[in-house]
Amino acid sequence: MTDPIAPAIELKGISKAFGPVQANKDISIRVMPGTIHGIIGENGAGKSTLMSILYGFYKADAGEVWINGRKTEIPDSQAAIAAGIGMVFQHFKLVQNFTVLENVILGAEDGPMLGTSLARARGELRALAEEYELSVDPDQLIENLSVGHQQRVEILKALYRKADILILDEPTGVLTPAEADHLFRILDNLRAEGKTIVLITHKLREIMEITDTVSVMRRGEMTATVKTAETSPEQLAELMVGRKVLLRVDKVPARPGDAVLRVENLRHVDSHGVERLKGISLEVRAGEILGIAGVAGNGQSELLEVLGGYADATGTVRVNGKEIALSGPGSDGGARRACGIAHVPEDRQTEGLIMAYTAWENTVFGYHRDPRYQSGVLMNNALIREEAQDKMTRYDVRPPNPQLAARNFSGGNQQKIVLAREIERDPDILLIGQPTRGVDIGAIEFIHQEIVRLRDKGKAILLVSVELDEIFSLSDRIAVMFDGRIMGERLPDETDQTELGLLMAGVTGDPSGDPIKAVEASLEDKAAREAASHD
Amino acid sequence: MDFATLLQVLDSTVRLATPLLLACLAGLFSERSGIVDIGLEGKMLAAAFASAAIAAVTGSVWLGLLAGVVASTLMSGIHGLASITFRGNQLISGVAINFLASGLTVLIAQDWFGQGGRTPSLMGSGRFEPITLPFAQALSGVPVIGPIYAELISGHSILVYVAFLMVPLSWFVLYRTRFGLRLRAVGEAPEAVDTAGVSVVGLRYAAIVICGVLCGLAGAYLATGLQAGFVREMTAGRGYIALAALIFAKWRPWYALFACLLFGLLQAVALRFQNIDLGGITIPVQVMDALPYILTVIILAGFVGKAIPPRASGEPYQKER
Amino acid sequence: MDKMPAWADAVLVPLISILLAAILSALVILAIGESPLDALNLMVEGALMRSSGWGYTLYYTTNFIFTGLCVAVAFHAKMFNIGGEGQAMIGGLGVALVCLFIPFPHWSIALLVATAAAAVFGALWALIPAYLQAKRGSHIVITTIMFNFIAAAVLNYVLVNVLRPQGAMDPATATFPAATHLPTFQEMFATADNPLFRGSPANVTFFLAVLACVGFWYLIWRTKLGYEIRAFGHSESAAKYAGISPVRITIVAMLISGGLAGMMALNTTMGEAERLVMNATEGAGFIGIAVALMGRSHPVGIFLAALLFGFLYQGGAELALWTNIPRELITVIQALVILFTGALDNMVRMPLERIFLATRRRNG
Amino acid sequence: DPALIYDLGGKFDKSFNEAAYTGAEAYAKETGGSYRDIELQSEAQREQALRRFAEAGFNPVVSTGFSMSTPIASVAADYPDTKFVTIDGFVSPDEHPNVLSILFAEHEGSYLVGMMAAMASKTGTVGFVGGMDVPLIRKFACGYAQGALAVNPDLKVISNMTGTTPAAWNDPVKGSELAKAQIAQGADVIYAAAGGTGLGVLQTAADEDILSIGVDSNQNHLYPGKVLTSMLKRVDVAVAETMAQGADLETGVMVLGLAENGVGYALDENNEALVTPEMKAAVDDAREKIVAGEIEVHDYSSDDSCPALSF
């Protein structure tokens, strides 16, 4: 030990294999107290695995963990919590039908009876909320919370357990810019208090913005650790992917044609009886990308679901001038596909793919009834496999093995399979939701290029994304959704992140005072309305 | 239907509902923890046999009860081993336990008592006798309330009262204690429990043991409370009905009470009014026999919405694929 | 990228599991004072070493194939059909009605029509639970349990009051006309000097069952319906995205499931008893659950599991015939086989995987 | 050696299979002979057991239960040297000369216990609990009702069946509840013909301090002083005798009624206090008359109808 102060975290020679997959290979890393340490790497590089080992979720095959200069055994999460480690997982570990309060005390109760624990936690939560600007309604069910709020609950859980070391695994993947900014302010505060933070992310902007040091992982190995101040996004990207990456989409101005998709006064009521679309009207022309920006939960999902044919609605939708059915027979996904609508859904794992199906089976999912793929009463699997192999090679799906089940591919490669399937159909309209959520920068580059290529072929594209960067770099026009309505339309050159951010929060015109406060107020207003209409 | 008949039917309802209720609550604890249990039938049967056998041999119904609980918990242990430790298929394990109990009880009974797979009839202290609640005699003269108290509420064996007390107790444990919170959580999101530093395996085994104990009470009630001995297959499908009641009740204790009482009532009615004459046409006995099941389906389809099981139930908890 | 070779998973694991079950069974047999070796010998001798033994083994196998496939189809659509028993009972009613009331010129036509009747009756009995699940959200496990009881009541009523020949003690239909009698293995394979399958009930429906296995495989893995059923079973939300109607799949899968259960009645009712008796299904619907689960809902697995249970049934009959072992022992052996091969398989698999991984590491 | 095949209820069904077992044991004890037996587990085993025993040289092959008649009819011709016995079943003696059908006049025995029930009843209501609604059980119920109504035409006879699945024979809890329901309707004597389910009836009757009537074998000892009597069906005697006759068994059709002592009622130290001299006199008188043909007890199975009870 030459350092005057011991590292908060020191991992020595960590290795971990999942069966034949070597997820971590002899990894060593040190993080100093009171710093934010970033970890980046491609999908499947082993970032989450490494941090899960630190948190005692997985057990390492080899290696040592040192916390604050002391060798610490972490056989389970109990031990990690005792060592002052808290973790916010990539996929939240919350009980959906529990209240916030119940989730916070779970595992950290005061005694065998709940009453006292709940009362104390309620007080503590209020204090934490004030200290870190982390307000959530303690009695709300998790399933009724937005993703951003769910994340706050995860952070509160860690703070409630007095964590000094906080690990965040891709925390901003699901957040809006405002929420992400907010999160970073919280992280800043925590760092100022001397807490140590490990941040896993795919977004180089965030790394540059907030971290002190950054490590790059590739294929289970730690390839570099550098001081953030001494590096650049381009260098990091290259370290990560092993080649030069374009960080900006190259595209020529759109040459829009006739309106292919025309939506008028679209309304949708969900199964709880809440009106999620309140009269949407919009138009997408051939050869242009219409980007829909908005905070998650403002009806963008429903818009895609309705257009994709798996949620009923009222209003009129015309495709190439022909009205399509919005409920009843002829309104399902099959009918939509038949009239030229392709759809890359927001959630590839629960909608876009059958995770247990092989890649080749997934390449016809939704189009499996196409006469092309039938031979007599049977499906022409040989043809499907052959085409799948071809698509996978062209879309650079790794590994290019059609026999592998979808769940064995990394997120980015899963997304490529969905994209290959939908784009290769040569649709008139492509609906595409969150195309790069949780996808590494190498894959993002590729996906963006494909979307633009399709546009340039004269197709109409409706893009929904919570990533304002993505919206800006892809869209030819931008519409902002809030609370089931279109708040306004802007051209990307004539607006900026701030204006869109306010529109996304339902704030029109110039806000007097703190914009963030105005956003919060507006969002809480909406949540209250929705909660009320639940009963 | 006059008042006396009503009371008799309700009295019968209580008796018929009790084993269902105990088994249903047993299943509730198990499934709330994420372990699907279609082996309730087998556990009850094992308990019925063990309690009757030990009560017959020792002459003490309490020792019998204990044996029943132990036997049922052992069966639970097998289920736990298969579905928790070895992450096996919970349905198969349940099916196997039903077969195992069905065969073993008779095999052991025959080997032990040589009475054709039955236990000897229980006498005196080998059985749970009905308990007369205080003032039952004195109050029985009071109109309406008196008979209700004296005939319907009083005069059941202790296990009936235990069963009914189990409902608020289960509710309390589930919703008001630390253990209950964790138990419900582990059935919904075991990874949340795990990352909160609580042992998923430990919680699930605890649930399995509670399930075993409650099934043990159910079986013991059949053999030593309602009956005076064990007869092969004497559970007669009650474990499956309890399972149905559990789904009906949407995995909640108070609803479980109502579901089991409803099943009990339907059966009691079907037994009491087997030969109804409708203007010269006698309704076939088969119709009355099937009536509880038909009504269940109708009620289910008509009034009970979708039953959503605990999210993690049936799936073994596995961190590494 | 698997932890161990497919052949080990498919062959080694079940074999070791069965071995464990056999060892435990042997201990139970010892405990009741009989010789496990003699017992095993009797079972193998009686079930596998004589053609008539095979005739019985395959007869039971036929039943279990149908009920196993019945449960498996529903499993693929993520439904748990406990109602095979009731569907088979009602399927039997269909068989009985056509056999009794349609004058058939030849057994082959009778078989065709009876197959259709069995499938339709069984499917219809599954239709109501399916509809209620699809449209009303009523849990299929409850409704199918209830429908088993209702089917028993229906059958009881019909056999006692409607189809029973006057004065007969047996709650059963009259014997079917000779033209509906299905050729047994004995009639098909026995020759004058080689009396194969003598007296055993295996009959052409066995081939129907094998055909059903093949058809099942094609249906599930080669048709778009099967593609949709499996997709729906894996993820309802994804199915909706793909334009697959949950209502349609639920109902169609249950109709197929019920139809397969109904077809089991061909074997027992038309093939063996040649009349409909009250107890024709004898729990085969429940064995079907174990068979489907052990067979991992794959026709080859189901065939093998059904064969195993057929062997246990026939071997058990031999035990019952020639020893004083109570018949409940067979139930215990079945339980152990189900437990070890179906539920405790990981107990065997986990150490095996470790061995294979270790050897692979050493070699790689 | 003789062989014995029990019906699906199993050797120990507290009913006729168990009686057959008792008979076989009695045969073994008395003659020092041995026999082989099998408890059927499935329908298909019926023929299998018959054939295997016949092939192995067992003679006679005795079977219980009406369901065995059809299988016997189909195998008997293949083994002309083997004698088959079907108890409760009927196989045409003209077509199959090597089969002995033993039938019991359960309606006659039930008639007698029905009379006793009517005489012992103070409430004017008696009950009947059957296992499953099958013709044989209706035959019991019908005889019982006739006997009871013969004593008191104003008597009310409540008849219930337990269920429609095989569990109906093994559900003492349901038997108890049925008994309680009948008691609530005024019944103070209940006749149970329901195998293991009947045990529940007998026990509840004892607990509730009313009288019950056992069936098939003498069940008086189960609850001494609480079981009025038992309707005896001497399957044990029939089995012991046919086994004793061995290969020389005389075939044909044998109907064992009151005259042959094939059925009757049980009187022993457990119930002597319950059976009054008048009761005994009346019942014995009726027995004579039935034997003499002066009283005609209608047999339900002869025409599927019952003058005294509707099903």
Ligand SMILES: Nc1ncnc2c1ncn2[C@@H]1O[C@H](COP(=O)(O)OP(=O)(O)OP(=O)(O)O)[C@@H](O)[C@H]1O
């Ligand atoms: N529980 C598990 N069981 C088996 N294999 C796993 C498991 N978790 C991860 N893996 C595998 O280990 C490797 C590393 O995965 P990990 O989740 O750590 O990657 P990551 O860097 O976090 O990727 P991403 O950026 O997509 O989140 C991958 O190949 C993955 O498939």
Ligand SMILES: Nc1ncnc2c1ncn2[C@@H]1O[C@H](COP(=O)(O)OP(=O)(O)OP(=O)(O)O)[C@@H](O)[C@H]1O
């Ligand atoms: N009625 C409601 N009240 C409060 N929160 C709700 C309600 N309905 C949905 N939410 C929450 O809003 C969040 C997002 O909802 P939804 O998926 O409908 O929106 P979205 O704009 O498509 O966002 P995403 O991109 O996350 O899919 C979810 O976390 C959900 O739990």
Ligand SMILES: [Mg+2]
């Ligand atoms: Mg990750």
Ligand SMILES: [Mg+2]
């Ligand atoms: Mg969404």
